[in-house]
Amino acid sequence: MSGSLNVPTQMRPARILGIGGYRPTRVVTNAEIIENIDSSDEWIRTRSGIESRRWASEEETVVAMSLAAAGKALAHAGIQAEQVDCVIVSTVTHLYQTPSAAVEIAHKLGTKHAAAFDVSAACAGFCYGLSLASDMVRAGTARHVMVIGVERLSDLTDKHDRSTAFIFADGAGAAVVGAGDDDAEQGIGPVVWGSDGEHLDHIRQKEEWREALFNDDGPRMPHLTMLGNPVFRWASYEMAKAAQQALDAAGITADQLDLFVPHQANMRITDVMAKQLKLPDTVEIARDIATQGNTSAASIPLALERMLENGQAKSGDLALIIGFGAGLVYAAQVVRIP
Numbered sequence: 001m002s003g004s005l006n007v008p009t010q011m012r013p014a015r016i017l018g019i020g021g022y023r024p025t026r027v028v029t030n031a032e033i034i035e036n037i038d039s040s041d042e043w044i045r046t047r048s049g050i051e052s053r054r055w056a057s058e059e060e061t062v063v064a065m066s067l068a069a070a071g072k073a074l075a076h077a078g079i080q081a082e083q084v085d086c087v088i089v090s091t092v093t094h095l096y097q098t099p100s101a102a103v104e105i106a107h108k109l110g111t112k113h114a115a116a117f118d119v120s121a122a123c124a125g126f127c128y129g130l131s132l133a134s135d136m137v138r139a140g141t142a143r144h145v146m147v148i149g150v151e152r153l154s155d156l157t158d159k160h161d162r163s164t165a166f167i168f169a170d171g172a173g174a175a176v177v178g179a180g181d182d183d184a185e186q187g188i189g190p191v192v193w194g195s196d197g198e199h200l201d202h203i204r205q206k207e208e209w210r211e212a213l214f215n216d217d218g219p220r221m222p223h224l225t226m227l228g229n230p231v232f233r234w235a236s237y238e239m240a241k242a243a244q245q246a247l248d249a250a251g252i253t254a255d256q257l258d259l260f261v262p263h264q265a266n267m268r269i270t271d272v273m274a275k276q277l278k279l280p281d282t283v284e285i286a287r288d289i290a291t292q293g294n295t296s297a298a299s300i301p302l303a304l305e306r307m308l309e310n311g312q313a314k315s316g317d318l319a320l321i322i323g324f325g326a327g328l329v330y331a332a333q334v335v336r337i338p
Helices: 041-048 062-077 101-109 122-139 197-202 209-213 228-250 267-276 296-309
Strands: 014-022 026-029 052-055 086-090 115-119 144-152 170-179 192-195 203-205 224-226 259-262 318-325 329-336
Touching: 014 062, 014 122, 014 296, 014 329, 041 267, 052 170, 062 101, 062 144, 062 170, 062 296, 086 101, 086 122, 101 115, 101 144, 115 122, 122 144, 122 170, 122 192, 122 296, 122 318, 122 329, 144 296, 170 296, 192 228, 197 203, 197 228, 228 267, 228 318, 228 329, 259 267, 259 296, 296 318
Parallel strands: 086 115, 086 144, 259 318
Antiparallel strands: 014 170, 026 052, 144 170, 192 329, 203 224, 318 329
8 A cells, every 4th residue: 555645734824034135336317228229217217117227237247246146134133144945036027048047046145955946937026936835835945935026128129219218127035934833923925926928019128038149140149129108008907907816815805914015117107006905094005116227026025125224114014015017927926024
């Protein structure tokens, strides 16, 4: 007769224990952007809310920025790297097909052979990783999981494309997810996620790598393209529905929230979503995009870190987070601030 397998029988509470971020040192103003496109500072601010953004130097690699953000998250959580059992990195700008950025980061961070893998879910990637980490901790697969969102979107930005040149930026954000006390409240609510592949062309890499490298004009980096108006409509209204579903799944109403931290895609999208959700004035809204730009998978943890630093967020607050981007993919959940 076959024997029985040992499996966890009790789910543990999972929560975010620490948050950290890294912002490249170079600040790129709108004045610099409009040197290459037919636009103006006023037009960029009006259309996106962006005043400036951060672009990485040669030394500020995906791995280097991730390590800096992860180190801050570990310090905030009060744990050591060797206590991390798994590293999940969300990125679309690690330019090696293999091995993953996560494996290199896990090694250089000082983990003890932690499981490690990358996630490709664009601007929803941090929320995807957070959901995976939460499930791992609850099921007992891992005690501590490092979730990192990191991008060097300046590498894939066409500086002469009027529709995208002013949007994208670089940076890294990280969160440590771990088990709370046995009697602690759950700190990460149920995820509401999905994809809408019918709109693949709305945001995408313009050409595959072979086309970019082997063409009559010589090798070049592939660039990102975006259909601005369709993306705006989809993100503003469809994502407000997903955000409401995440509130419902968590058993939370809008007036019980302390923070709203959407992916920092566009200030106008944030405003429309807040209005659709009927958020009260007491809810602090992340507007990190103004001086950081759109950092895709890094934007939510970077925004959370800034809100903690400037006092908009405090330990124990409830935050509704939602990421959405190329695919089109999305994920939302309610989390408790560490």
